[in-house]
Amino acid sequence: MGLWDSICVLCGGPVASQAYMRDGETLKKYGKWLGNLYIITSTEDIVKTDYSKEYLPGEYKIKDKIYTITPVHWHINQKISIEFGTENVKKYSYGVVCHQNCYKLIYKSLKHKIQFANICRLINDMGYITPKSKYGIIKKYWDQFFNYELAVKNNEWVLKNPLSNAKNKTRILKMWRPLVKKFKKNPPRPSPCESATNFPVGAIFLGYNKKLWIVKSINRRKIWVLYKGKTKHLKNIPYYPSRKKSKSKKKSKSKKKSKSKKKSKSKKKRKSKR
Numbered sequence: 249m250g251l252w253d254s255i256c257v258l259c260g261g262p263v264a265s266q267a268y269m270r271d272g273e274t275l276k277k278y279g280k281w282l283g284n285l286y287i288i289t290s291t292e293d294i295v296k297t298d299y300s301k302e303y304l305p306g307e308y309k310i311k312d313k314i315y316t317i318t319p320v321h322w323h324i325n326q327k328i329s330i331e332f333g334t335e336n337v338k339k340y341s342y343g344v345v346c347h348q349n350c351y352k353l354i355y356k357s358l359k360h361k362i363q364f365a366n367i368c369r370l371i372n373d374m375g376y377i378t379p380k381s382k383y384g385i386i387k388k389y390w391d392q393f394f395n396y397e398l399a400v401k402n403n404e405w406v407l408k409n410p411l412s413n414a415k416n417k418t419r420i421l422k423m424w425r426p427l428v429k430k431f432k433k434n435p436p437r438p439s440p441c442e443s444a445t446n447f448p449v450g451a452i453f454l455g456y457n458k459k460l461w462i463v464k465s466i467n468r469r470k471i472w473v474l475y476k477g478k479t480k481h482l483k484n485i486p487y488y489p490s491r492k493k494s495k496s497k498k499k500s501k502s503k504k505k506s507k508s509k510k511k512s513k514s515k516k517k518r519k520s521k522r
Contacts, residue, residue, distance in 0.1 A: 260383035365436035
């Protein structure tokens with residue numbers, strides 16, 4: 249696994265602990281606001297944390313629970329857990345990360361609490377809104393690691409608290425004002441925010457309406473359908489159908505077919521003898 253700096257989904261500024269370790273003066277100079285974070289989870293929980301809880305790049309460990317905030321890795325831990333039979337999906341959660349003050353700015357200025365369901369289909373695999381030009385000038389300093397030196401030299405204000413820095417506040421609100429307007433006009437759908445096409449048939453997720461939804465294939469197209477089946481076997485949600493089970497089913501089907509073929513052949517032989 250490589251190293252990189254994660255960014256705040258709301259302002260595009262750095263949140264990763266690697267950044268602070270490389271530049272020990274960052275927190276002293278720009279205040280603790282850069283390191284005070286919220287994780288907005290897929291179940292719409294707001295988890296308060298800080299940069300020191302970063303467990304691995306793109307992952308935070310809080311009270312023995314691991315939160316994955318890089319979309320390309322959202323479902324890896326859960327799937328591995330199921331494939332190896334540990335079934336400990338409750339240990340994992342996923343969502344997006346942002347600065348506490350950026351979240352507060354949008355709520356205070358635009359009267360809207362950003363939700364996972366608002367943005368999960370607007371972000372790319374690395375966790376920022378596309379196109380990245382929406383973030384303005386701060387995108388110039390994105391790389392594998394955030395380029396602090398260049399940002400401080402040319403546009404230091406992008407690293408300052410938007411609740412007290414008017415220029416940074418204006419940049420962030422310019423991006424989010426039209427988006428929030430759309431969110432208010434078009435509330436989240438009741439089914440899960442993520443596309444059903446990303447998951448195997450039989451996967452079960454919790455929808456925005458707090459009900460269970462299952463992936464089904466209808467006319468060769470995967471869609472979310474309200475789940476009305478039994479729940480006793482659902483040890484964890486999200487529920488991913490195990491590959492091992494599907495393989496065993498295929499084997500059993502092939503065995504049945506081979507048996508039926510053998511029976512039909514033996515019947516034909518008997519008839520020919522008669």
